[in-house]
Amino acid sequence: MNSYEHQAQYYETDQMGIIHHSNYIRWMESARIWYMSQLGVDYRTMEESGIISPVLEVSSQYKSMVRFGDTVLIEPEITKYNGVTLELSYRITDKESGELKMLGKSKHCFLDSSGKIVSLKKSYPEYDRAFMAKLKRV
Amino acid sequence: MNSYEHQAQYYETDQMGIIHHSNYIRWMESARIWYMSQLGVDYRTMEESGIISPVLEVSSQYKSMVRFGDTVLIEPEITKYNGVTLELSYRITDKESGELKMLGKSKHCFLDSSGKIVSLKKSYPEYDRAFMAKLKRV
Amino acid sequence: MNSYEHQAQYYETDQMGIIHHSNYIRWMESARIWYMSQLGVDYRTMEESGIISPVLEVSSQYKSMVRFGDTVLIEPEITKYNGVTLELSYRITDKESGELKMLGKSKHCFLDSSGKIVSLKKSYPEYDRAFMAKLKRV
Amino acid sequence: MNSYEHQAQYYETDQMGIIHHSNYIRWMESARIWYMSQLGVDYRTMEESGIISPVLEVSSQYKSMVRFGDTVLIEPEITKYNGVTLELSYRITDKESGELKMLGKSKHCFLDSSGKIVSLKKSYPEYDRAFMAKLKRV
Numbered sequence: 001m002n003s004y005e006h007q008a009q010y011y012e013t014d015q016m017g018i019i020h021h022s023n024y025i026r027w028m029e030s031a032r033i034w035y036m037s038q039l040g041v042d043y044r045t046m047e048e049s050g051i052i053s054p055v056l057e058v059s060s061q062y063k064s065m066v067r068f069g070d071t072v073l074i075e076p077e078i079t080k081y082n083g084v085t086l087e088l089s090y091r092i093t094d095k096e097s098g099e100l101k102m103l104g105k106s107k108h109c110f111l112d113s114s115g116k117i118v119s120l121k122k123s124y125p126e127y128d129r130a131f132m133a134k135l136k137r138v
Numbered sequence: 139m140n141s142y143e144h145q146a147q148y149y150e151t152d153q154m155g156i157i158h159h160s161n162y163i164r165w166m167e168s169a170r171i172w173y174m175s176q177l178g179v180d181y182r183t184m185e186e187s188g189i190i191s192p193v194l195e196v197s198s199q200y201k202s203m204v205r206f207g208d209t210v211l212i213e214p215e216i217t218k219y220n221g222v223t224l225e226l227s228y229r230i231t232d233k234e235s236g237e238l239k240m241l242g243k244s245k246h247c248f249l250d251s252s253g254k255i256v257s258l259k260k261s262y263p264e265y266d267r268a269f270m271a272k273l274k275r276v
Numbered sequence: 277m278n279s280y281e282h283q284a285q286y287y288e289t290d291q292m293g294i295i296h297h298s299n300y301i302r303w304m305e306s307a308r309i310w311y312m313s314q315l316g317v318d319y320r321t322m323e324e325s326g327i328i329s330p331v332l333e334v335s336s337q338y339k340s341m342v343r344f345g346d347t348v349l350i351e352p353e354i355t356k357y358n359g360v361t362l363e364l365s366y367r368i369t370d371k372e373s374g375e376l377k378m379l380g381k382s383k384h385c386f387l388d389s390s391g392k393i394v395s396l397k398k399s400y401p402e403y404d405r406a407f408m409a410k411l412k413r414v
Numbered sequence: 415m416n417s418y419e420h421q422a423q424y425y426e427t428d429q430m431g432i433i434h435h436s437n438y439i440r441w442m443e444s445a446r447i448w449y450m451s452q453l454g455v456d457y458r459t460m461e462e463s464g465i466i467s468p469v470l471e472v473s474s475q476y477k478s479m480v481r482f483g484d485t486v487l488i489e490p491e492i493t494k495y496n497g498v499t500l501e502l503s504y505r506i507t508d509k510e511s512g513e514l515k516m517l518g519k520s521k522h523c524f525l526d527s528s529g530k531i532v533s534l535k536k537s538y539p540e541y542d543r544a545f546m547a548k549l550k551r552v
Contacts, residue, residue: 022443054476055476061475
């Protein structure tokens with residue numbers, strides 16, 4: 001599986017002349033949604049079936065600056081999954097030079113439309129199997 | 139009625155060293171929602187009652203640059219309203235110097251949860267009266 | 277020349293369940309920068325040589341809603357250019373259905389590092405020729 | 415010292431019907447800049463004197479959802495400072511109910527215009543004293 005690609009946009013810069021750090025958090029989301037779709041978990045379908053997946057925790061370590069026009073590669077990986085919560089790590093590198101740009105993490109749960117925690121293991125075994133399969137391969 | 143106040147944030151800057159032009163479109167929204175609430179039309183309540191108000195058109199003329207830390211005043215006004223569509227104009231000035239920063243316009247309709255156009259005049263006379271009263275005073 | 281492609285991101289949605297209208301303004305910028313690079317005008321190089329190109333005016337008419345996951349095509353075109361100011365139009369359509377999503381316009385000038393208006397015609401004839409050539413072909 | 419106040423904007427929502435998690439990272443920045451100015455460290459002046467302060471690390475734990483229209487209080491505190499790097503923690507609560515919304519952290523360094531690390535202790539003793547004084551009081 002290859003990685004998610006993003007070209008840094010002008011509107012993502014700030015007056016330091018670099019990409020504003022909050023945008024990496026958004027890129028992690030884009031990469032996560034793309035990654036899940038590769039595993040057969042389509043986020044749009046998941047939401048339409050009544051589950052939302054809010055972010056419980058997010059963190060990032062900025063290793064070097066990304067500038068307007070740079071293309072970065074974002075590699076998400078599932079690091080923990082127990083049927084109820086899901087954790088991922090992210091590695092962002094420059095596409096051209098391979099230079100490390102950011103290391104990140106995020107943690108998620110799954111809620112039904114009334115806001116109650118959903119066990120994917122019990123209620124959505126096909127999503128559970130998709131995440132579990134990936135976890136085992138790591 | 140006084141105007142909506144906003145202090146330009148660091149994350150709103152771009153690498154030109156000025157506020158990115160897309161943010162003014164967001165400020166117009168903030169000012170519009172604040173202005174409607176002054177007229178007795180609470181946007182949150184409106185959405186909870188099943189109406190959404192999408193933007194049909196938006197335009198802005200940038201007159202001078204806003205920089206990080208500047209405080210601007212945004213003055214919305216209702217320019218047209220016919221019971222079905224609503225148009226506003228916006229004037230953004232620097233709070234300290236009074237310098238004109240932007241002139242803007244937006245046009246809106248009202249939709250029910252099935253996406254059908256709602257006539258406020260027929261279905262929500264209290265909102266209709268609020269907009270109409272303001273229009274007449276202009 | 278083909279068009280600029282963008283997939284609507286989750287972080288671009290709002291609680292109406294559609295892409296927030298301010299993001300289209302950002303997509304117009306991405307498409308404009310991409311389009312200029314096709315004409316041989318690299319925006320990063322232009323800024324490094326000391327010229328910035330602020331937005332003087334922007335407008336958009338929203339024709340139908342874009343939703344999370346949709347892929348849109350953005351087609352910019354130069355509509356006016358006189359050596360000092362540049363105007364473009366934009367047409368956003370759904371990649372799959374071809375449905376019209378937005379029509380937009382933007383107007384730009386060129387400034388040197390001291391904030392003075394630059395005539396590309398006089399000072400940067402290679403950029404001038406690139407824009408002029410495109411204009412003639414329209 | 416009181417806390418930084420922010421009203422959650424419509425453009426900050428996502429299609430889950432809550433404030434998108436990336437915006438809290440932006441709010442932390444706004445609160446940090448406000449907090450520093452209370453300590454006598456004006457970020458605009460700092461940048462004009464040639465220092466930038468990039469974010470090295472950021473993390474947040476989301477405790478409960480913030481919705482459109484809610485007003486939150488953001489309380490930054492300096493947790494570590496050694497003359498070269500600065501760490502802060504953030505606590506976001508609902509203004510009305512006091513409910514905890516987020517706990518966050520950020521880590522920063524200071525760079526001169528050539529990208530070299532600046533020791534505030536050596537080169538900007540007035541900033542150093544401001545941060546140190548606050549740290550001692552914690």
